[in-house]
Amino acid sequence: MDNNRLSWMMGGEAGVGIMAADMVFSKTCTRGGLHIFSTVDYPSLIRGGHNVSHVQVDKEKVYSHAQQVDILVALNRETIDLHLDELSENAAIIYDGDNIELSYEDLKRQDVTLCNVPIGNLIKTNSLPKIVANTVALGASFGLVKYDLSILEGVLRDTYERKGESVVESNLKAAKAGFDYTAKNYAGTFTRSISPIHHPSGGTVGNSGTDDTGKKDVTTEKRMVITGNDAIAMAAIRAGLKFYSAYPMTPASSILHFLAAHERRFGYIVKQTEDEIAAINMAIGASYAGVRSMTGTSGGGFSLMSEALGLAAITETPLVAVWGQRPGPSTGLATWTEQSDLRFALSASQGDFQRIVMAPGDASECFYETIRAFNLAEKYQVPVIIMTDKYLAESHESVDIFDTSSIKIDRGDIIAPTDENEDVQNSYFKRFALTDSGISPRAFPGAHAGLVRVESSEHDEYGDYTENEDLRQAMVDKRFAKFDGVLSDLGEDAIKIMGEGTENETQKNENKNAITMISWGSIKGPIKEASKLLANDGILVRHAHVLYINPFDTKKMESIIKSADTTILVENNKGAQLGGVIKEKTGLDVDHTLLKYNGREFYPEEIYRKVKEIVGAVEAKS
């Protein structure tokens, strides 16, 4: 049994604090130097319905959730019924035997530790409020795996601080009660354990996030527990965002919440609008006026934003839009995950024009690529769409503190207010000057004598309406020409390749790139985990993660496919939408397609099994 690896799950009714427990569990592990990846499943209801937190813990970086559960914390009976099949060998179930009847006969297996924790009773005897049941269960979980209680206590303190001392106290008591109970009664029975890691430089890593004096002591060795949305929001702040306008929509809403929470601190404006149409048009207005702006929504909201996407394009106003996908069509499955809006993102809005479409695969990519998104949007004066999905947007990951030292803010070609340039000193200013690059120097209203005139219809270099056929054609060409530079700016990042030419002693395949997985967005994580599983079996896979879907690096994709014996496309949708793009651009087919569209993210195990199957078939043939 792998030490310092654990798959922990807590389930219960909506409203009992599953999301809070998820965060506390994750931070507690992370502050001990372990890595986590956690995900919460919940229905589109506020209360009632089944919520589940699932946290993977590992001493190494962990990239996704997994199918198997080592500790199942069941705050209701449903949790057991729904997740029994997922229990690993020698797993444990933590439950309150006073509420839930459970026996080995029910389970039809003997390897599981039935860890009966009298949660209700512990609450009663300690005179605690009912609401801390989740914290008792957290304590019990850590007692069972013999973790350091003080780290949990530190996290609870930080988490409930703003709710007042009595809330902190009852949570601390609850945690201890649970911890002591399992430590005393079950720690011998259950053999899995996790423990804080000592950092190479000595000292326990980040045990509570505060140093002895109580001051925040943030070093880059410490790790954050954040979601993809958190990373995007942080990046936006770091990139100099000044205006965020949005209408709430799962799974983009937490960007709105994150940014709203810090608006005064960092001096930007967050506006919840009357609808998504207002959101995008406000962001365009703000950008026209000279600040970095962003909007965020899900596919339904983006449908409404479609029209203004074209407005940004024809007025060459920089715009960053975050698009958190969820299963469609229409309202679909509002709180679940899917990757089925790619084609729509690539072609939303009438007319022929380009937009940058990028899909980060994990929280770090969310951060660094969002910074880049702002730079690209301003340099090329184009809309940039950042595509995520519920899985990436809302799952928590432990990540190193971001390295912000090398971040550059590139606003592109803006005429400085002090510029002596004749052009901009005259009220007739060529905002849309025809240049070789297609990029015209920008100015902002009020910054110069030159007037900034923009027009949603076709226009001349000054921004005034034209129907002239040659000008029209020149302007279309200009707007396309701008994109020529983007791919070369991106270089090797447009399509990221992982695992290429990896050496491994047990490697079976001569050709290291024999098996190539192709994917985009959040599937990066499950594929990485699947790759670990495959590597254990001596199968090395190369993984092409298409980070930028538009502009598309056709040459690179061609060479990837041509250099592979077997290509496997993995997408979380029905239509194999990236597959369509690949075929359209390269004319090439992939060999195998692995699709999932039941609203759930791939498990690494599913991918692993599929690849094994394919490898088996390939070997059987040859």
Add this chain to the structure above:
Amino acid sequence: MDNNRLSWMMGGEAGVGIMAADMVFSKTCTRGGLHIFSTVDYPSLIRGGHNVSHVQVDKEKVYSHAQQVDILVALNRETIDLHLDELSENAAIIYDGDNIELSYEDLKRQDVTLCNVPIGNLIKTNSLPKIVANTVALGASFGLVKYDLSILEGVLRDTYERKGESVVESNLKAAKAGFDYTAKNYAGTFTRSISPIHHPSGGTVGNSGTDDTGKKDVTTEKRMVITGNDAIAMAAIRAGLKFYSAYPMTPASSILHFLAAHERRFGYIVKQTEDEIAAINMAIGASYAGVRSMTGTSGGGFSLMSEALGLAAITETPLVAVWGQRPGPSTGLATWTEQSDLRFALSASQGDFQRIVMAPGDASECFYETIRAFNLAEKYQVPVIIMTDKYLAESHESVDIFDTSSIKIDRGDIIAPTDENEDVQNSYFKRFALTDSGISPRAFPGAHAGLVRVESSEHDEYGDYTENEDLRQAMVDKRFAKFDGVLSDLGEDAIKIMGEGTENETQKNENKNAITMISWGSIKGPIKEASKLLANDGILVRHAHVLYINPFDTKKMESIIKSADTTILVENNKGAQLGGVIKEKTGLDVDHTLLKYNGREFYPEEIYRKVKEIVGAVEAKS
């Protein structure tokens, strides 16, 4: 000089009646048994700005406009400046020398007849209102080509009837004055002429549209002068449309006007809504309630409709939407033409789902395919998008009276109100029953005891919300499965092939399909005309007109491309969007791509020249 062929153009300021003249000229020729194709160019302004009517007249069917002009009627100087280059050999210019100074020196050519008609003076001497200048010019035009004045008079009478007798009278006088003037002074100079054709069955064809008794005497031998939009509107009425909701937008507005004009007569409801969102949602509501409904807009409006397109899809509510394209992005060139919304139409709205996308190429196809659109929408319970563009939507064509005798209304599987079926007699009705075909029998609210429950989220067979992963997958599969039948229903019509294996004495190529042009939508006409020009040079082309872009007939396209020596893709956009679809589906590239995106439709001559070039290059090589 070809007799009974004429390219006539009238230009003037917006507001002087160019559009009315266009219609009168077209009908006058058509009632004489000639064919016409006419198009009006106008800027997005109500007055001022330059309007042009351009009518092609031919004794054979004519499919598009052309570059050359035989008679240029210049109601202002600008007309001459803008269109001088387009004059054919021995052309004539009709102008009022009292307002416009014009001499052979200006023209720098001698072959043109300068036909100076004192329009203003004729108006004055006949005590006519200024507004009939266009009619004087019409009369002058027909006088010059020695046409039958009485046909013109009939058309004028019909046209101005509803404005009162005095309006009719002054137009008749105006026409005669113009006619007499040119007949007397210029008919000898100008050698082109057109004259009414006698129909094989004897008798002049359709001289005024009414018989001796004044009753409308409509026989199928007579031809209508209609636009693509007219044809769609007529088809909708014939198909049993009961509800049309729309928000005005060029070039779809004339469908709204047409349908509104006849709403009480045919007993349906037309609703101009507050916006496009309301338009599509109302149409969906009406369709859910049990009637055939339709909406229409252009790309900007469709952007706003995107969200509800998915609503129609997931609720499996039949919907027909007409999408009149114009140049984008954004407001673009509101009154000009382009085909740049294809990709958007194929993927608008979040989530993976299919929709039928069809693009008729001429008025007859507009008619017959709109009828089919309603049938497909109801049979498959899916959204059907009819794509046109400004050129097709607003150009006039002479077409035979439609054969409505063989039209079938197929509403698909609807449970009759009298059905004894248990299912629908119980309030729990499986509106979304999982079937092999993917199609579930429909019922309408109130028609049965069974309740019709629909849901924009994922749902079970009864239409109630579900998050169950297996049901979710089954429902996605069901919605895709429905499309399997569409292609086989369409058969050879999905991609129409013209000119295949055409025999011609002067044929140069052994392989009859050597040169294949591929196109979609309104380019059908210019390609047909170009094919005539090429045939004159002994070059026979095969033309694949992709009528249904989704579902796409991949096999047929593959065989078309593979059986061709040279393929030429012609699209009225920048992005070669159909080309992208072809590549995505077949993996095949076309050899040559001919694109135009300056807001204007292709001239047959442009296509002709391009093909000649390619043929030349091909021959030079071999």
Add this chain to the structure above:
Amino acid sequence: MTDVNGTSQHTFDTVAQPTWCPGCGNFGIHTAIKNAFTQLGLVRNEIAVVTGIGCSGNTAQWYNTNVFHSLHGRTLPVATGIKLANHELTVLAEGGDGDGLGIGVGHLVHSIRRNLDITYIIHDNRVYGLTTGQTSPTSVKGFVTKSTPTGVIEIPVNPIALAISSGATYVARGYSGDIEHLTKLIADGIKHNGFALIDATQVCVSFNHANTYSWWAERIYRLEDDETYDSRDKMMAFERSQEWGERIPTGLFYREERATYEDELPQIADRPLVGQSMDVDITELMGEHV
């Protein structure tokens, strides 16, 4: 072949149970609507309920009637389409304050002036419930939410004043905590021949801790209890619509009779569109284009 007549409220129940938070005001509104159906003796397959997206919109799942759970903010266009296609159906639209007064307020203004015979109920909890607590168009100034952590800056939309000024023919405010009163307002709204707007103020126990049960209890009174009040007087109605604070009026603010949109369509005077022939002869129409 179960019973189809609405002889008891329970006829309108489904087997599924509402999933709202315990104590949520939606229960009261949902019950009041079913009560109204029952009181009016409506037949369930002759009712079509259209709902939006929100906690409120989920109500669609728990009516045993025809239901169309539509898009966020689009209840009224869908309801309009249904009504125009088959005006014999009783059409009821429902949605949240965000749904109807935020993203959907344009449709509301236009539906009001159109005056179709539709009953529209706003579940007005002054917060975005389903998306877990952001500000809504009726949130009071200063209200703290996830999206407005320092308090809402705007003044709220006043649905009563908005409806009166847009030409509504039936305007009422009810309260989810007073089911009997709300039932009557809804039943009268359904009976009213024209567009009826009922602003159903509602408690959200999870996200609105400002407008709680006790907050409402202290403030609301019934207009019926004010003898000087005349609901046919538009000026008086507008004036009363401005009352907010210590005392908050509920009841019928305004009512007038005006021809409905349907009334003015001769095409459906005899029978609804849905019952009309689809076999149409266009020969003459084509002739007019020769």
Add this chain to the structure above:
Amino acid sequence: MTDVNGTSQHTFDTVAQPTWCPGCGNFGIHTAIKNAFTQLGLVRNEIAVVTGIGCSGNTAQWYNTNVFHSLHGRTLPVATGIKLANHELTVLAEGGDGDGLGIGVGHLVHSIRRNLDITYIIHDNRVYGLTTGQTSPTSVKGFVTKSTPTGVIEIPVNPIALAISSGATYVARGYSGDIEHLTKLIADGIKHNGFALIDATQVCVSFNHANTYSWWAERIYRLEDDETYDSRDKMMAFERSQEWGERIPTGLFYREERATYEDELPQIADRPLVGQSMDVDITELMGEHV
């Protein structure tokens, strides 16, 4: 390096000439706005005009200021973004009755309650001009257009009443035929610290043959000429907003002072967003997520 100060109206002219139909009311409105700029001594590069799509929206092309010719119905969100990014600009939004009261009416209601310091002018010709004559939200009942050949069924939107009931702080009606009066209303609206709505009634000579110059001339009067009228009295304003027919009031209906949205944003108290540093340190923020 030409002059940039608005010392005469002509400073705001462009070289291009308006292409409206001769006699169109847009000329009057356009002139009044330029007059107002001039009278207020505004500097042209400190003005941003946002227009919608319509004959009215084309006005953007003929101001020598910063202009954003936006989408149909979306002037106010664009204007809001501009104002929040740089509240030192004078921001003026303009569009048609269809633009602002049809497709865009939702933004209007919300902009009003937001009360940013934006001046909004509705070119209210009661018809869709640019799309060649369909009904508009302010078309009177019975108005015959291409899309309503048997006459409009709905009653019109009343922008004055709508604005008052939505909480507008400056509400006026002007007339394109009375440029001097309209100029004053606009200038006052620009000076007003808050959202100012000016309903500029306008003749459309091509498509509105109901509300012609003579029709207006016979009816309109100025509220200023009525000594009993008090534009600070909301009830009076609402009452007067209902007057329509024989006599039609123009002038200032209602005005109140209320903090603007910008006023309540400490982040821009010192300087506009556009002038603030983009170099942001998030070290501590990241620390909070450990």
